[in-house]
Amino acid sequence: MLASLSDRIESVALRSAPKTAARVLGAIPSSALEALQRVRFRRTLQRAAERSSFYREQFRRRGIDVKRVEHPSQLGDFYTTGEDIRTHGAEAFTTGRGDTAFETTGTTSAVTKRIVFSRRELDALGCASAAALAVLGLGPDDIVLSAFDCSFWVSPAVVRTALQYIGCFHVEAGKIPPSEFYERALRYRPSIIFGEPSWIVRLSEVAGERGTWPVRFLCAGGENLTEEARRSVERAWGAPLFLSYGQTEAFGSLGLECREQHGYHRNDLHFLFEIDAADQTGQGELVYTTLTREVMPLIRYRSSDVTHLIDEPCACGLFARRIAKIHGRADEMVVCGMGNVGPWVFAELLRGVPVAGDEWQAVVTCDGRRDIIELRMECDATLNPACVRRTVLETLRSNFPDFWKNREMGLYDLRMTVSPAGTLRRERKLRRVVDQREMTTASL
Ligand SMILES: [Zn+2]
Secondary structure, three states, X not given: OHHHHHHHHHHHHHOOXXXXXXXXXXXXXXXXXXXXHHHHHHHHHHHHHHHOHHHHHHHHHHOOOHHHOOOHHHHOOOOEOHHHHHHHOHHHOOOOOOOEEEEEOOOOOOOOEEEEXXXXXXXXXXXXXXXXXXXXXXOOOOEEEEOOXXXXXXXXXXXXXXXXXXXXXXXXXXXXXXXXXXXXXXOOOOOEEEEOHHXXXXXXXXXXXXXXXXXXXXXXXXXXXXXXXXXXXXXXHOOOEEEEEOOHHHOOXXXXXXXXXXXXXXXXXXXXXXXXOOOOOOOEEEEEEEOOOOOOOOOOEEEXXXXXXXXXXXXXXXXXXXXXXXOEEOOOOEEEXXXXXXXXXXXXXXXXXXXXXXXXXXXXXXXXXXXXXXXXXXXXOOOOHHHHHHHHHHHHHHHOHHHHHHHHOOOEEEEEEEEOOOOOOOOOOOOOEEEOOOOOOOOO
């Protein structure tokens, strides 16, 4: 009864203009929302158990009777991981016919994960994203330029679909060098700019030197950003920079910041969120279950992102509850100006370098504007550091064209430090990738 009420409210909202939709969705009482989540979860679980070979086998092996499960937390220690998708392939998860796919890289391997969707799902998510962007003030009179990398990545498709609902002017630039974007943008004078955080930081440096035009806000997605770097962008434009949070596995968008910039308002209509192994402050790995996906549903998917959920109302007055700003990665993958990098990337970069005893470590810091990746390695004292640098950069250019391109665009700085044997390891296990960036402010 409650669930069908919220179902009806949602369908009315989705037929309304994006700005009205956000207001209508806000009228769903939390008890009705929870009832709707339960109905959608049970439907998803049933579908997965019947049609996905991966889930059918997992539930059978673990003796899980899906008819008795009402909430993901009742699935015990069952989770889906990125490694599961990579090992079993997208086909083992599909429960319906897909007509589009996107890909994402992971931490432990160069093999990408394929995620399959339908255009109908893309349309529904674009509609929900339009409502979220309308809350930030994006309207039909805006001129939007976006600079997301279109190669296999879901974000440009979601933004394009959302903007079609809003009906504003939109030009897709692709991820071109920020200075070229700046020159070409002058002819459009966009009121809103979309891009990856490190790319937007670089663009803002260019704009700071050559002059800005009035911008209402900037919106960044695809990686995390320090508050210091955010402020430098906002100072350059005199406009706020909002961050969105998403993963390709979740079809791009899990949440979007509001004007308060204190966490991402999350999409509880399409996802059920949990925090695994939360510490005393509620912080742990974010786990989500898709509630409306028919092509490739994911049950208790481990995001690898460490954060906490915020259920208290937000000062902006918006109904949607929040996910706090991501604190770090549960695995060793780091999303930074270089791209999505994990231990395997650096191991590959160092393949031609005689590192003593395989003792190396990558440390990510931020100088306030751009990320610095310092590759520390133990080498024989006779080794010439300039030679090491040349070898690493040659491998970067030939094997990782995307990371090379980001370096050419000035999105990060790659440094190399050679030290004597026995200096890196302080604990039993040498952590390969260390992210030392301060992502959150003390108030979060
Ligand atoms: Zn808010």
